Amino acid sequence: MSDLKTKVAFAQSTETIDGNIATINFGPTHPSTHGIFQNVLKVDGEKIISSEQTVGYIHRAFEKLSERRPYNQITPITDRLNYCSSPINNMGWEMTVEKLIGAEIPKRVQYMRVIIMELARIADHLICNSVIGVDAGALTSFFYPFTEREKIYELYEEICGARLTTNIGRIGGFERDFTPAFHTKLQSFLKTFPKAFEEFDSMLARNRIFMDRTKGAGPISAERALAYSFSGPNLRATGVDYDVRAMHPYSSYEDFDFIIPVGVNGDTYDRFMVRQEEIRQSVRIIEQAYKNLPEGSYKADLPDFYLPEKADVYNNMEALIYHFKIVMGETEIPPGEVYHSVEGGNGELGFYLISDGGRTPYRLQFRRPCFIYYQAYPEMISGMSISDAVLTLSSMNVIAGELDA
């Protein structure tokens, strides 16, 4: 046995680059890129020497589009950023506008938002983590969480009727209160999800093969991650406990008791484990918010922004006037400049909004977390093998829609 070890060590120490460097295209439509982006890799055998990224394949000019859309019509644009957790984007945008107009939001709306945003975080992390499994060769673990994700999508449906691009909520609250069906479904979800999740967890978290594949794959140090303005689970996996929910609480996050999990090595395994723990914490937050859901209105008193009930529009003069004012853009919007950020599925999702008092934003910039951290990818995979590059990419949770805006 010791003989074999010496031989292996000898072979490794004498392994040299033979100067035969090949260029391969990893993407744009490789199945493991989970979206359309290209990496041109220079490889020596299996080892990556360097890589060059091309992004922008699905650029849809969201920032330009926003300059010609009234505020309530921008919510559907935000769906299409990180489409794995659209409700967080929708509500981040709604909260930005509410901040601009200085709206008072009822406690009930804030708690309802927290419940939905945490459901979205669970859905987002479930996809990302199960896809890491797929890229490591474990397909079963991809199908298990999809049953649970389906339940989350049914919960969205109960609120807004849509599943993926949700356009959930409105400026000032929700279009309706939680329905009785929502309550039933949420209660059953809270009851069954933790068990189903632990089943998924047990397939990968302590799986020898999975650990061997993911430990040490695509690591980044905390210093480098900070220099690259990382945020979200990718940053926390390096050991930095930055979370917008804790540092700048919004929507009453300060009321809830939750832990911010951090990793140590910043590699694929740590990113996976941080997300797993965040899912557990999200369940805790939902339980707390649901248990303490305050009584009150599901919408703020914002007649200038919040579209009135359809029934009222047909029967009530005042509602009709407001409906027209909102749709025809007669609403007074204060000029101002506001930055609001939320903890999205993959990091700090920020909205930098400049209003000149017009009906549409003068300038709206999205701080898209994965656009910012994806630039560190070549550094993270250099010296790794191609299969590690695949794992690193999926564990970074790069969502093409958000990357390309």
Added chain:
Amino acid sequence: MEKLNNEAILNLIQGAFPNDVLFHEEPYGLLTIEVPATKGHEMIQWLKNHEELSVNYLTNIAAVHYPEDAGREFAVVYQLHSWKNQFRLRLKCYLPKENVSIASLVDIFPGANWMERESYDFFGVEFIGHPDLRRILNEESMDYFPMRKEFALEDDTREDKDDRYFGRNNL
């Protein structure tokens, strides 16, 4: 530790750069200062290295186009964050349209690389010292900067989408 308030932060900055804070305000509690474009890089470096302030995180870089504002047509807006003191800071540099250029931050924050490429791609802001200033989201052969205000989103022969409907009369 006492939490630094905006006034204390501003005093510290003005102490080190007595003539360079051209304007300051606090929209929605976020300290916003305007500095000359030539001083932006130096000030951000100083903010990062300052022991007490320790502005360690670059949140984002946004460019804005104000075609009406002669001599200050472009603004580059840096949003910075100090985690130690939990404050955000917005730094604005205005640039004239004849010389839309500013020093790159890549040597301070490597993450500024793509943020600056994006601002170049959409607004044509030249970042001096940037290692790889190419278009990023648009295709390479594009010969204009699409987020500038002169490029209307709609076809200007259309009459049904008048700018007056969007609350503006003279764009």
